[in-house]
Amino acid sequence: MAGSSTSTFVIRWINFLTMILAILVVGFGFWMSTHNDECRRSLTIPVMGLGGVIFLMSLAGFVGAWKNISCLLWTYLIMLFVVLVAIMVFTVLAFIITNTGTGHAVPGSRYKEYRLQDYSSWFVKQACPNSLFGKFL
Template sequence: MGMGTSTFVIRWVNLLTMLLAVAVIIFGVWMSTHNDGCRRSLTFPVIALGGFIFLISIIGFLGACKRSVVLLWIYLFVLLIVLIAILVFTVLAFIVTNNGSGHSNPGLRYKEYKLNDYSSIEKRVKSDYIWLMTEFHHLTKNS
C-alpha cells in the first residue's frame, strides 16, 4: 500500500467522520430546543464532542490532502490519546459494573448493589465528603 492509497483512505474516512460530527452538532442543537431538563443539560457536552470530532477530522483531512507530515503526526497523536481514554473508560466501566459483587434477592430479577461492595470507591467518597465538609466548616467559620 503506497503513500497515495493511505492518504486516499485517510481523506475518505475523515470526510465521513466530519459529516458524522456535523450530525452530532446538529443533534446537540436540536436537544437545546427542548424544555426537558435532561436533554438541555446534555446539550453542551454533545456539541463539544461533535466539535472535537470535527476538529480531529479536519486535521487528518488537511494532513492527507496537503501531504503535511506535521498535521498527520498531530492527527495520530490526538487519536492515540483518544484511544487511551476510551481504553481507560472501558476498564473503569468494567470495574464498576462487575457482575460478581451484586446480591441476589428473592422475587427480584436483578441483583442489588450497595456502595460497600466497592470498598475503594466508598473510601474515596467518604474521604472527599469529610474533606469537603471540613473546608465548608472552615469557610463558614471565617466569614
C-alpha cells in the first residue's frame, strides 16, 4: 500500500508543477500576441495551444492521482503516449526537412557549411517570411 501512495504522491506533484508551467506557457503566448513582430504573432496560437494541451493533460493526471480515479489516470497515460509519439514524429520530420545533405566543404574546416538556399523553398519561406530572400523564392 505504501508504494501505491508514494506513486500517486509523485504523480500529483509532478502534474501540479506541470500545470504551473503550462499556465506560464499560455501567459507567454499572450505576451507574444502583444508584439508587433509578425514572427511572434504567428506563433501565438501554437504556443497557447501547446500550453492548453499540457495543462489539460496534467490536470487529468493530477485529479486522477488525487482522487484515485483510474479513468482519468488512463486518459493521462494515453495523452502522454500521444504526445511522446507526436514529439518523435516531429523530430523525424524536422530531420527529413532540414537534412538535404548538400553541405559545402570549407577548406581548413572539419565541418560542412550549410546555407539557407540549400533547403527547400517552402522551408525558407517559413523560416524567413519577411526577409528579401524568403520573398523571392
